[in-house]
Amino acid sequence: MDTIEIHPLSADRLGDWLHYFDHVAFADNPDWQDCYCHFLHADTASKPWSQWTGEENRRAVIPLIEQREMNGMLAYAGGQVIGWVHAGPSRCLPAMKDKPGADEAGVAAIGCFVVAKRWRGQGVARQLLRAACDQLKAQGLHTVQAYPRRETKSEADAHFGPLDLYLDEGFSIWHDAPGERLLTVRRAL
Incomplete structure (x- = not known):
């Protein structure tokens, strides 16, 4: 390996x-290939997410990355990116602003x-999560939530990270509202 x-x-x-993101990330999930992880940043109040094109999303993330408004960690093997986790201060993820605790x-x-796809099930997500937590702590943040x-029901459904991964890494369920699809898990950094 x-x-x-x-x-x-x-x-x-x-x-x-x-x-x-152009060639590898969604090779097995073409329905999501236009996202470019812009979903968490897109201004959906002025334009519904379903109307954003792949080219618009790609163009929109470039200045976010350059200005450090889009943050995360990249996993490399053999000099090539094999994985990504989108992680940063809550204020940098506008789509999460209404989640409990996100404004703290x-x-x-x-x-x-x-x-x-080739790298799933080999601990890449765990390594990305650990590195992201270390990076967030180094930035002076004290709590991380997911x-x-x-x-x-599918690998794509686990794009926010599998619950078991978080629980194994010391997170606990912090907010569990009946009827909501997403839980909020938290951990001190």
Whole structure:
């Protein structure tokens, strides 16, 4: 197995990130290939998410990455990106602003995981989560929360991260509202 390296997303790694989302990230899930992880940032008040095109999403994330408004960690193997976790201060994930606790100072959020099909089930998401938590703590944040689905029926359903992963990594269920698809799990950093 190749050695996996984890690096924070930065403007210097923008080309790697774009290549991953252009060609690898959703190779087995073409319905989502237009997302570019912009879903958590898109202004859906002025334009419904269903009307955003892949090219619009791609163009929109570039300045977010360059200005450090879109944050996360990239997993590499053999010099190529094989996985991504969208993670940063809660204020940087506008789609999560209404989630319980997201507006608290010092709270970070984990958004999406996108691991290349070939690399799933090999601990890449766990390594990304651990690295993201370390990075968020280094930024002075004190709590991280995430929003796994209560139930998943496919790998794509687990794009917010599987609940078992969070529980294994010391998170606990913090908010569980009956009838909601997403739970809120939390952990101190």
